Amino acid sequence: MSRPSLVLLGGFLGSGKTTLMVEIGKRLARKGHRVGIVTNDQGEMLVDTAFAGASGFAATDVQNGCFCCNFSTFVRDLDRIVHQVEPDYIIAEPVGSCTDLVATVLTPLTLYHEGLVALAAFLVLVDAPRLTNEYRDLNLSSPITPREVLVAHQIAEAGHIVLSKIDAVSDEKRDESIASLRDINPTATVLACSATTGENVDHVLDVITNKLAAEIPAPVPIDYDVYAAAEAEMGWYNGRGEIVARSVGKKTIDGEAIALDIATALASEIGPSLIHGKVLVTTPVGSVKVSVVAGVVQADVAMEQNDPVDIVGLTVNVRATVDPVELAETVARTVTAVCGKTAQLVNYNHRSLIPGAPIPEHRLT
Ligand SMILES: Nc1nc2c(ncn2[C@@H]2O[C@H](COP(=O)(O)OP(=O)(O)OP(=O)(O)O)[C@@H](O)[C@H]2O)c(=O)[nH]1
Ligand SMILES: [Mg+2]
Structure with a gap:
């Protein structure tokens, strides 16, 4: 080989x-x-x-x-x-x-x-x-x-x-x-x-x-x-859960629209402190990634079709110059509110942190 x-x-x-x-x-x-x-x-x-x-x-x-x-x-x-x-x-x-x-x-x-x-x-x-x-x-x-x-x-x-x-x-x-x-x-x-x-x-x-x-x-x-x-100036937030339709089995969730709504809401809630916000929605037929960089919200689509579904996976990654505790509160509140407008957020787990000091295994100068 x-x-x-x-x-x-x-x-x-x-x-x-x-x-x-x-x-x-x-x-x-x-x-x-x-x-x-x-x-x-x-x-x-x-x-x-x-x-x-x-x-x-x-x-x-x-x-x-x-x-x-x-x-x-x-x-x-x-x-x-x-x-x-x-x-x-x-x-x-x-x-x-x-x-x-x-x-x-x-x-x-x-x-x-x-x-x-x-x-x-x-x-x-x-x-x-x-x-x-x-x-x-x-x-x-x-x-x-x-x-x-x-x-x-x-x-x-x-x-x-x-x-x-x-x-x-x-x-x-x-x-x-x-x-x-x-x-x-x-x-x-x-x-x-x-x-x-x-x-x-x-x-x-x-x-x-x-x-x-x-x-x-x-x-x-x-x-x-x-x-x-x-590195320590930045708060890091990662969350993952599922968005489910309000009525069981009702195919009402538009994955791309909800990802765009979450990213847009994060951009406005966090403002210029947001360095990079990423929202990934995964449906049975593919994924949509929406990013916010310098206030610009943009979708990168990896999905063949976007028919409404009854459940989607949600992953949220946010990097911002905000204290991680405050960041976790802001992001979780925003994500829950946006999802709650048309569906509900379930099984959502999240963590926030400040990156530790870099200690490389090797440093060959
Ligand atoms: N207009 C434009 N936007 C781009 C281009 N390449 C990437 N983007 C957008 O920039 C944003 C960030 O892109 P990513 O590829 O996720 O950036 P990254 O460097 O991997 O980010 P991290 O993983 O956070 O370090 C996304 O919204 C992309 O759509 C480009 O060539 N033109
Ligand atoms: Mg990347």
Whole structure:
């Protein structure tokens, strides 16, 4: 069995990693390649893993901490997917608050597990609309605050950057984004693409299949106390339950509409503190994922048909600069109220947390 190619897609929360991962996976599959997916998060009950699975991929996840702090689990999951699926490609998405992947994931993987996978590409996504709007207030070329340090480090350690969501910005803003990325990382290659419209996704695919981003860049130093402070600014909320029709067996639930309503309500209740809210509704025929990033509510559909049903599964993941206790109260109240308008929420379990300080199993600088 030859070693599968590994694609590692880094980048901040909401930058479009899962959307691009699924789009690339579909294109690789159309070329006859077998694809496995590994996602990652600080919590459990993850929208991305379920969405990748609903999109037709063998998907697994490393929960309760990033790939670097759970490196042995990441390796075990890679090994399992290699043996179960015999993939040609494995696409892995580290948690969006994670950085220093060169020192803590890529280098140890190559050094200690050379026979497991061959790196095909390490790509870091940067969200073009955020870079030209919200991030304008951040000093990413001379970072000082924890958030600035984290986002700037993700960009600085990349050999290849993917400027994502270019459909959502003007050509002028696209050029402005590329120039600001060059200020932070003058040597990286920058590819601009839109996973939503498909623009330039084939260029990203070329980079992957021709192994143009397979070289591991040099590690970039980062102060772990500041990195930990950046992660600790964010509250993490994950919940899961079922939405059932008010009358038993009555097919009255429109999965996509209810996911959109929950995401829209979360955007208005949490406001600008919401970094990324994800709502996944799963019906017997597929799933709908609706996200809120920078106030924009958008549906990513992985469902063939959307006929009303009497029960759907619900998963809610929210990352926001809000105290986790307050976040849990706000999200649970909002989700319950929206579901209660047309149906009822049952068997709902949720947890909220602040990510612990990153303590990687390896840090090879
Ligand atoms: N307009 C536009 N939106 C996009 C594009 N790619 C992703 N999005 C949207 O951005 C939001 C976040 O996308 P995700 O793929 O979930 O982002 P992520 O980086 O995986 O987020 P985390 O898992 O939280 O780190 C979703 O609403 C997507 O629909 C794009 O190319 N254009
Ligand atoms: Mg994701």
